[in-house]
Amino acid sequence: MNRFILVALLALTVSPALVSAGDTGTDILENSCSSCHDLKGPAPQTIHALWKRDAPDLFYAGNKFQREWLIEWLQKPVRIRPAGVNYLRTINSTPINQDVSKKGRKYDVLWGEVLKPLKHVTLNKDNAEAVADALMQLTPNNDLTAEMALDDAQDVDLDSGELLIDKVYGCLSCHQIEPGYGGYTGAELYTAGKRLQAEYMLSYIKRPKNWDPKIWMPNGNVKPDDLQKIANYLILLSKEDFNASN
């Protein structure tokens, strides 16, 4: 709970007047983001440390995100993982009074803060750009992304991409490929193509552990060709207009 009050307070106190004329982006990161986000690394090395993570690690943000997406998101933050960054805190055992008449079976459910809209600092356009620039400077994992290159000749249509994500590698159990379609505990995939750099997607899917040693995403042993196809699919998918279809 304290975390949310803190975020709210920070949201109130972050005003352009407070930050120096020097490196605005870095100052905002230090003052307003570092209490929840790890800006220094390394990623959690034990399961206990992982349980303590409050927000996505940002220390390799420059290897991960697309600048344009960051600028947009920082002005209008929304939840990316339906079960939150740390699903261990947001899943509740099957409640006794769950209505089973519809589904016929009982399941564990999401509960608490994660059911409400995300609480996060909101920045104006200038500060969002400054912070995005500062984040893009954080690139300790260049060696990982340098190994990867997108081969856009390995393109796929939406149907064969979905086949890979669902039937072949089973990603859909945890990840959504359109709002409400797919599991809850992973990050949404329908925005991945515009949120993430292609090299990051390739490298992370290939071996999540290289980025986040204790993360719950398994290594799917994705074949090299399929890896390229999945990345191309995610880029294609992110161009769909999901608001229109709803």
Add this chain to the structure above:
Amino acid sequence: MRLIKLFFAVAALAFITTPAIQAEEAYLNYKSYCMQCHGMHGKGDGVNVPAMNVLPRDHNDNKYMMTRTNTEIYNAIKFGGQSVNKSIKMPAWGDTFTEEELHQLVGHIRTLCCESEIIRGVNFK
């Protein structure tokens, strides 16, 4: 005589406490990595299940789990469902856990399904 007794006491203590620590690690691992599909109590009722077209195994299903050997359970966890002729929706965790952790997870699953058999001393192979 005294010394020998002491020796046995220490040995017995070591025998009891090591598995307890391991059991806790395995419980934590199960809760962190498996619960999203297999459920908080391993009943195959995880939060992701409504979005899945293959149901995760109910690890409390004693009757079914007794038909599985420890080797089969180990292979399912390390190499994924496909390696034991089950669905690919059961991921492979070989890159996530050490050998020791994999064996501990097998042990943990046995406590979910087969506690009375463990107490009776059944050899699961």
